[in-house]
Amino acid sequence: MTQLSVSLGNVHEQFNRLAPINRLPNELLIYIFTLLPIPSYGLRGYRVLGIIVISSVCQRWRQLVIRTGSLWSMIDFRRWRWQKYVASNDGIYETISDVDGFSHIARMCLARSNNSGLDIAFDALYLAPLELLSAAVEVVLPAFSRWEMLTLDGCTHGGLHVLHVLSRFLDTCFSNPAQQLRLRSLRLTRPRDGVRGFEGAILALLVLAPSLRSLELKGIKLALPASVAQSLTHLSLEHYYGHTNITPTDLDIILRQCTRLRSLKIEQVGIRAGVLLENAPTQILLPDLEDMYILQPTPNAIQMFIYQNVVTPSLQNFAILFTKTWAVEYVAQSRLLDAMVTFLASTPSIETFRYARLPLVHLSNALRVLPQLRTLIFGFGDLGWPAISDLEMTFEVPPPDVCPQLSEIRIDTTIGNGIVRFYKLVGLRRFLEDRSAFSAVTPLRALSVRCYLESLGQASDDELKEWFSSRLDLVWAPIMSQDV
Template identity: 25%
Template sequence: MSFTECIALALFDWHHSTFRLPVIKQSMHPDGSLTLRRRNALDRFPNELLSTIFFFAIERHDEPNTLTISPTTISHICHRWRQVALATGNLWTNIVLTFPTSSEQLTRTLTWLSRSKTYPLDILLDFRDPEWDWEGEETHGFRWADMEAVLRLLLPSAARWRTFELLTDTWAPIFVFLLRTQKLNVLEHLEKLHLARCNAYFARKGQLFEPTALGQHLPLFDEEAAVPRLREVTLTGVHIAWSAPPLANLTTLELKYQAADVMPTVTQFAQILSRCPNLEVLAIVGRGPQLTTNEEVPASAGGSAEAAVARALRGTIKLRGVTQFIFGFVDVNYAIQLLSLFDLPSLRDLNLEDVSASLRHQPPDDAGQLFDWITATPCDSPLDVDDSVNALSTSLGPFPLAQLHTLALHSIHAPLSAFVRLYQACTGIEDLRLCEVADCAMEALETAAGSKLPLEVCSTSRADALPRLQTLFVRAANEHLFSRVVRTRGSDLDASFEASTLTEYTDDNY
C-alpha cells in the first residue's frame, strides 16, 4: 500500500469516526474582542496522522543543519506541531556527525538521542576531511581524542543501533572504535555495519598495513555478542580479529581496499562464509584472504605456494545463494588462484575491475589470462598461461557464465580474442557495462555480419556476441567505436555513453 493510500484510508476512518474536534477556534485580540475562525484541514488531523506525515516528510542521511525539512524545523512551526514532534520518537533516530565536529554537533546529538526514546537508531559518522593532504595520519584534524568523545555519547545507546556507518581518512578513529566496542555484547537491533578507512592506497600490490604500531587484529564487538539481525557488513580498509567475528547469517559481505598482510587466512575466510548460508552479495576489492601461511598446504615442486594452496582448496567454498559477485584485483595470478576457491552456482551479476589501473600505481595487467581461465573447460585449457595458472584452468571455472544476466567490466585490458571468448561464454547477458576498458571490449561486440574482426577470431561457428544483449552502458571509451558498435547491433539495443571518467574516489567506491 502506498503512502498516499495510507493517508486516504486514515482520513476516511477519521471522517467516519464518532469523535470530532471543534470546527471553530477562538482567538483573543489585544483589545479583548474574540474572533471565531474555521479550522484548516491540518488543524483537524489527529495527532497520530500528523505524526505519520512528519515521519515521511523529513529528509534523512544528510547533515541535519543543512536539511530543508528536519525534525527540528517541524518542531519550530507552532506549539501543537512541537508537541507532536517531541512525542514522536522515530523522527529523531537519524544521528549524523561530520567533520569538523563541534560542541553544537555533540549537543544536538545528545538531544536527538534523548528524543528518540527507545526507537532503533541509524548512525552516520563521516569524519573525512576533503582538505587533508594525505602526508601523515598525525596531521589529520580528527584524532583519537575526538573519536573518544563521540563514542562517549553513542555507546550508552548501542543496544538501539540499527545501522552504523563510520567513514574516516585515517586508522586511529577506527582503532578507537574497535577498542571501545570490543566488550559490547547486546546489539539486538543492528542490521547494517559499514566501517571504512577511505584510503585505497593500501590495496596496492605489495603494500603493507600502516601504522604498524596499531596493526593488531582487534575483535569486532564481544566474541559472544548477540547480533541476530545483522545482515550487511562492509569493511573497507578495516581488519578485525578474523578468528571469531560475529559475522553470521549475512546476506551481504564486502571486503575492500585491504592491505595484504592483515587479511584472514583461507581457512578463516572459509569459516566466515560457511556461517552465512544465505549470502547473496559478495564483494572482494583489492585483496582477499592470504593464500600462503604456515597453516596452509606447502608448495609442490612444480609451482608456487599460493598455487599449491589454490589447487588443494579448489572449489571448496560453495556459496549456493550468491547472485552478485564484485571482484577487483591488483594481480591477475592471485586473482585466478583466489577465484579457483569458489563455486557460485546461482550467480547472475558479475562485476570485474582491475583496481591497479584505478589506483594509477602501475600499468593495467593483461586480463587475458583471467578470461582464459574463467572460460576454460576440462578439454579446453589455455596454452598461453604459466604452469601454476594452467594447473588451475583445467577445472570448469567458478562461474556459470551462460546464466549471467549482468556483466560489468571496469578498467579491464585484454586481447581481442579474450573478450570474444568471454562474450561467447556469456550467452545470457542482457545488461553490459564497460567503464574505462580497452577498445577490444567494444570491438568484440560487433555482430558476425558487420564485424571487422580478424579471420582467426571470427570462426565460422561463432554466433553473434551476446545475442540477448538489451542494455549497453559505456563510460570513458572510444566514442566513435561505440557509435559503430551501436549501428552494427541494431536499433533494439538501449545504449548510452558517458564521456567523463572518475578522477577520484567517490563514496560509492567505499
C-alpha cells in the first residue's frame, strides 16, 4: 500500500508539471492571483479570503502566495466584519461580533505582507460599536508607516467613528516623527451626521502626507495645502447628500493649485444651470491631464466652467454622463453640449470617448472633431447610476464617416443603466456596411456588447451575432430583457 501511495504521488506530481497553469512563471501566476474576482458591492476583503483559499491548492502555490507580500496588502474593516446574525433557540436572530476572527486575519496579513504598502479601508463605521472599532484600529496602527491607501467612510451616522480613526492615526504619527508616511491615496466620505473637528483632522493628515498622489473627496470641500495640491495626480470631487455645493470659483482655486493632475473626476457636484455662471480671468492649463470624467445629473455651471476655461492639451480619455434633464433646462443643455463640442475640438488628442444619453446631433458633432479617436464607449457599466432608465439612456448609431481612426466600439451597460434596443444593433450593422465605402477611414476591428438587450427571437439574435463575429473581434455577452 505504501509503495502504491508513493507511485500515485509521483504520477500526480508529473501531471501537475504538465498542467498548463503550472508551466507559467511565478511572476505571471502572481499577476493572475491579483485578478481574483471582487463582488461589485465593494467588499475587497473577499480577495484576502480568496488568497487564503488558493494558498491551499498545492505546495508551489502556497509557497508563492506566502512569500509574495503584495498579495496580503489589503486589510478592510467593512460592515460585514462588524456583526453577523445567528439564530437563537427561540428563533430570534441575535447579533454577535465577528471582530476577533477578522483581527486574526488582519494580523496574518500584516505579518505576510512583509514591507509592502498597505491598503486600509474603514467603511460603514456607524455599524461598529466604538469599543470594537478601537480594538480593530489598534491591530493595524503598529504598521501605520506602511499605509499607502486609506479609505474612510462613516456613511450615515459615523462621524465620531471616523474622527476616532483619524485621531488615533494622527496621534501615532506625531508620536513617531522619525517614521515617514507612505500615504499615496486617500478616499474620504463625509459622515451625514457631521462632527466637530472633522475638517481639521483631515487637514492635519494632509499636511503629514507630502507624497499623496490620489485624493477622492465625497461631500467634502477643503482648502488643500499647497504641498499636497502640487503633488496630486488624481483628484475626484463627489456630491454626498446635500454637501459640497462647489461653485466655479471653488473649482477655479482647486484646479489652479493642482497643476500636475493626470486624472480628474467630477461627480454630482455644483449648482443648477443658470446660477453663478462664471468665467475665469485667465485659462487654467492642466498640461498633464489624460483622463477626465464628468458625471452630472443635470447641466450646471461647473460643466460650463470646465468647457470654457480649462485647457488640456494631453487629454486622451473623456467621459460624459447626464442622468436626466428637466424641461426648463433643454436650452441650457443645448448650450452646454455646444460648449462641450467646442472644448473637444480644442483637444484633438482624445483617443477614447465614453458617453451615455447624448442627443444624436451633439454626439455626431463631438465625434466629427475627434480625428484621433480610436475607442467609442456607450454606457458606464458598473460606474453608472441605477436611476438611469432605458428611456433616458439610448444608444445612438454614429454617422459612418466620423473618426477616421475609430477601431473599437463598446456597449457597456448594466440593468440599472437601461436596455439597448435590438434594432440599434441592426443599425450598427448598417454602420459597418456603410463605413466600408469610405476609403479614408480605418475598418472597425472590435465590438463588445455587454448590456441588457431586447430580443427579436433566437434566430435573429444568432444571425446578427454570426454576422458581427465574421467581421470583428467580438465580445458578445448580452442579457436578453426577457430573462431579466
